[in-house]
Amino acid sequence: MAMTLQRPPAAGAATPQPRRRSRRRREALAGYAFVAPSAIGVGVFVLVPMLLAFGLSFTTADGFGRMEFAGLENYRRMFADPLFTNSLKVTLLYVGAFVPGLYVLALIMALLVHGDLPGRAFFRAAFFAPYTVSLVVVGLIWRYMLADRVGVVDTVLRRFGVEQPPSFLGDPDLALWTVVFISIWFFVGFYMIILLGGLQDIPSELFEAAKLDGAGYARTVVSVVLPLLRPTTFFALVLATIAGLAGLQAFDLIFVMTEGGPANSTSLGIYYIYQQAFRGNQFGYASAMAVWYALALIALTGIAFWLTKGGRFDSADR
Amino acid sequence: MTPLTADAAVGSGERRRRRRGRRVSTALAVVLASVLAFVQLFPLIWMVSGALKPSGETAGASLVPANPTLDNLVTVFTRIPFARYLLNSFLTSVAVTVLLVGLGALAGYALARLRFPGRGVVFGMFFATLLVALPVILVPLFYVVSRMGLTNSYAGLILPVAFTAFPVFLMRQFYLSFPTELEEAADLDGAGYLRRFAQVVLPLSAPMLASLSVITFLATWNSFLWPLTVARDSDLWVVQVGIASFQSQYGGEWNLVMAASLLAAVPTLLVFLVLQRQIIESIKASGLKG
Numbered sequence: 001m002a003m004t005l006q007r008p009p010a011a012g013a014a015t016p017q018p019r020r021r022s023r024r025r026r027e028a029l030a031g032y033a034f035v036a037p038s039a040i041g042v043g044v045f046v047l048v049p050m051l052l053a054f055g056l057s058f059t060t061a062d063g064f065g066r067m068e069f070a071g072l073e074n075y076r077r078m079f080a081d082p083l084f085t086n087s088l089k090v091t092l093l094y095v096g097a098f099v100p101g102l103y104v105l106a107l108i109m110a111l112l113v114h115g116d117l118p119g120r121a122f123f124r125a126a127f128f129a130p131y132t133v134s135l136v137v138v139g140l141i142w143r144y145m146l147a148d149r150v151g152v153v154d155t156v157l158r159r160f161g162v163e164q165p166p167s168f169l170g171d172p173d174l175a176l177w178t179v180v181f182i183s184i185w186f187f188v189g190f191y192m193i194i195l196l197g198g199l200q201d202i203p204s205e206l207f208e209a210a211k212l213d214g215a216g217y218a219r220t221v222v223s224v225v226l227p228l229l230r231p232t233t234f235f236a237l238v239l240a241t242i243a244g245l246a247g248l249q250a251f252d253l254i255f256v257m258t259e260g261g262p263a264n265s266t267s268l269g270i271y272y273i274y275q276q277a278f279r280g281n282q283f284g285y286a287s288a289m290a291v292w293y294a295l296a297l298i299a300l301t302g303i304a305f306w307l308t309k310g311g312r313f314d315s316a317d318r
Numbered sequence: 319m320t321p322l323t324a325d326a327a328v329g330s331g332e333r334r335r336r337r338r339g340r341r342v343s344t345a346l347a348v349v350l351a352s353v354l355a356f357v358q359l360f361p362l363i364w365m366v367s368g369a370l371k372p373s374g375e376t377a378g379a380s381l382v383p384a385n386p387t388l389d390n391l392v393t394v395f396t397r398i399p400f401a402r403y404l405l406n407s408f409l410t411s412v413a414v415t416v417l418l419v420g421l422g423a424l425a426g427y428a429l430a431r432l433r434f435p436g437r438g439v440v441f442g443m444f445f446a447t448l449l450v451a452l453p454v455i456l457v458p459l460f461y462v463v464s465r466m467g468l469t470n471s472y473a474g475l476i477l478p479v480a481f482t483a484f485p486v487f488l489m490r491q492f493y494l495s496f497p498t499e500l501e502e503a504a505d506l507d508g509a510g511y512l513r514r515f516a517q518v519v520l521p522l523s524a525p526m527l528a529s530l531s532v533i534t535f536l537a538t539w540n541s542f543l544w545p546l547t548v549a550r551d552s553d554l555w556v557v558q559v560g561i562a563s564f565q566s567q568y569g570g571e572w573n574l575v576m577a578a579s580l581l582a583a584v585p586t587l588l589v590f591l592v593l594q595r596q597i598i599e600s601i602k603a604s605g606l607k608g
Contacts, residue, residue: 029434132590301449
């Protein structure tokens with residue numbers, strides 16, 4: 001409405017309207033005042049650290065305020081550090097297993113509670129429940145359940161005749177997959193809700209039409225639901241990838257459950273960075289690794305946006 | 319007309335078979351859903367069961383404790399200053415929620431509704447930080463906070479996590495689709511911007527603010543990495559840091575570790591049980607609708 005009033009700029013400029021001008025100034029002042037607290041807060045606690053990460057990555061900063069300029073030394077050191085390349089590999093394995101597993105299971109759950117399943121309110125709440133407790137609690141519960149000899153999993157496996165049950169957290173070949181499984185267990189309810197939101201936006205006539213067509217359920221899902229769910233799928237996959245690469249959930253779990261072990265098999269990038277910074281007081285080196293991960297994240301998000309033609313979440317071909 | 323006659327021609331036998339097929343697939347769906355629900359719920363039930371077991375019963379696979387006891391819960395309070403941790407968690411979570419939601423709504427409203435030069439730049443700044451995850455900026459953030467002298471203080475626990483772009487972004491989207499008529503009525507009244515916001519806009523956004531508050535409170539209560547990093551002094555530990563350290567001290571005493579976990583989880587489980595619908599709606603809303 002304001003647009004049409006202002007469209008002839010000449011008229012507005014020709015007839016001086018002091019009341020409107022002062023009104024506009026008051027509006028601008030109110031705008032600045034309203035935005036200032038958040039803008040300053042985000043500036044100090046997010047934007048400055050973002051930029052500072054770059055700055056510190058070129059120094060030898062330690063945890064005690066000493067620092068010297070070091071050029072690209074930290075970056076050079078990174079790729080010569082076998083523990084860094086190991087953490088890179090662990091992170092890729094983690095994300096590569098976490099994201100697809102999470103998506104498929106969340107989709108199955110969303111489809112289950114979207115239909116006319118008896119007791120679906122209960123099932124929805126049950127699927128979501130793990131997400132409501134903290135990851136520290138999650139880590140402790142699973143440590144107890146998976147503990148060698150005393151844990152319930154071990155005991156039940158023995159009862160079913162497994163003589164030497166695997167040590168799910170103690171075996172370097174298994175620990176990472178255990179952490180992936182627990183991450184999915186924790187997060188799947190959240191993604192189920194996001195996908196459910198997408199399913200509910202699909203007109204129910206389309207489901208009905210597919211049914212009248214005699215299309216089987218699986219066919220309906222593949223040829224009707226999945227294409228229409230693509231925007232939500234894209235959003236969920238990007239979110240899950242970011243969460244997997246730089247998210248908190250993996251950090252908390254690993255801190256509580258494995259501390260990166262055994263044999264560094266669960267030493268995710270973010271955990272290794274934390275160790276270098278706060279156990280080794282290597283702020284400069286840790287910053288360089290953080291910058292590296294941030295750039296990888298930005299590149300990945302950029303590729304995702306490019307692939308989807310500007311990140312439009314609504315189906316491009318509609 | 320055609321589908322009707324076709325249906326009649328198919329006959330009742332076909333229809334019955336189709337109905338039976340549907341019943342079978344519903345049964346299969348219920349079985350699958352039950353298995354998944356079991357996997358999702360069992361660990362939580364196991365935590366409750368473990369918290370009620372005396373120390374002699376923690377090993378093994380019996381879900382119902384033979385001699386259930388509440389002693390573990392009491393022991394947690396006497397062995398570590400657990401009440402203090404609960405208080406710290408509560409204060410931090412409330413403060414973060416009030417700041418994040420209140421200031422986020424204020425800024426989101428300004429970005430959606432008020433015209434001022436530089437608005438695009440400010441919005442761009444928020445947008446640029448939208449996907450920044452804490453672990454990526456943890457080291458420089460700690461550096462900034464320690465330079466400000468805020469480590470080992472409530473301000474250090476609260477302020478660095480009370481400002482993120484997400485609520486600003488979410489509230490802006492919300493106010494963009496907000497009816498203008500009521501504000502215009504207030505405008506004719508000659509009410510100032512702050513009064514208009516407080517008296518007209520805020521009450522009308524109460525449901526949105528409530529669900530944002532609930533998820534913010536839960537997320538802050540459950541957060542671990544920042545409180546772990548910023549508070550070295552155990553007087554400032556929050557519940558999550560407290561139970562993590564408890565487990566490293568009393569690792570083998572699983573009944574106590576589960577009791578501490580249960581005490582840390584009860585507030586969030588209660589909030590979830592009471593406000594399930596709002597939580598689920600707010601996740602759907604934050605997913606994407608714009």
